[in-house]
Amino acid sequence: MNRPFFRLLTELSSRKWISRITGAFAQSGVSRLFIRRFAKLYGIPLKDAEKHVSEYRSLNEFFTRRLKPGLRPIHEHPDSLVSPVDALITGMGRIESGQLLRVKGQDYSVDELLNMSPRTVNYKHGYFFVLYLSPTDYHRIHAPASGAVLEKEHVPGKVYPVNDFGLTQMRRVLSRNERLITYIGHAFGEIAVVKVGAMNVSSIRYASANLPDRLERGGDLAYFEFGSTVVLLTESGIFTPREDLKLGSKVKMGEELGRLHEK
Incomplete structure (x- = not known):
């Protein structure tokens, strides 16, 4: 792997405007069409999400989803x-x-x-x-x-x-x-x-x-x-x-x- 080359690409892609473009798409209504594909690609269990997948209005809303109550119990010791x-x-x-x-x-x-x-x-x-x-x-x-x-x-x-x-x-x-x-x-x-x-x-x-x-x-x-x-x-x-x-x-x-x- 040409590490200097990949470092250069990473430096160029670290600009905030690129993240803003990506974020704008993820928040758009069009992005909801990619939720199931995204979940399958990354092995995200849809059954754990608080809402049904069809209820999320954008990829970003799905990505920042809450989980169903009780799936992440908090350790009981107060300290x-x-x-x-x-x-x-x-x-x-x-x-x-x-x-x-x-x-x-x-x-x-x-x-x-x-x-x-x-x-x-x-x-x-x-x-x-x-x-x-x-x-x-x-x-x-x-x-x-x-x-x-x-x-x-x-x-x-x-x-x-x-x-x-x-x-x-x-x-x-x-x-x-x-x-x-x-x-x-x-x-x-x-x-x-x-x-x-x-x-x-x-x-x-x-x-x-x-x-x-x-x-x-x-x-x-x-x-x-x-x-x-x-x-x-x-x-x-x-x-x-x-x-x-x-x-x-x-x-x-x-x-x-x-x-x-x-x-």
Whole structure:
């Protein structure tokens, strides 16, 4: 494979106007004709959708669909940190002196990921998960823990792909792409939910126009329009991960990632 050539193509296709065109089509009524084909191509189980496939007015409306009640139970332990999404774990580990290490062969600093926020000091020795959503996955994002919304920030950026090619062949994609960051104040400390935009994602949207002051674990937070990634960060010293989780593990929204606790 000619990697420099593919990198060049990716650079050219990362322009926002291309994503806007793709997004405009996905939101059009014409796109509803492609829903069944799209679902078959990606193996999306139509029976899990909240509504019948014929009720979705566009491909985008289907893609951001809700699921039938009860399909994603929330882990019962009150101190569980749960996965905010259905995803593949493509990065995880301790944050070492403000560095997220070995994410597809690249290191990222908390400073750049959080856009030099003053809050970065809270995460210098925390824990991180990189959660990749493929087109097959359910694309709504939920609160990983209960707590107050401390702050939110929109960071403009590129729309490089966040799949395996993008993360390995492009430079520092997670901190160069558009991001929507939500800080949640749990009883034991802070959590940062970083929603990372991607190629053909026309936008990342909060689930409601006015984000509530408090979120309940498993409650609606946001959604992606097409596949992307969530980076989940916990404050230093407040989290112990499940021992059986590893790179390449698949997780469902509401599944326990580990336990939150006092420092």
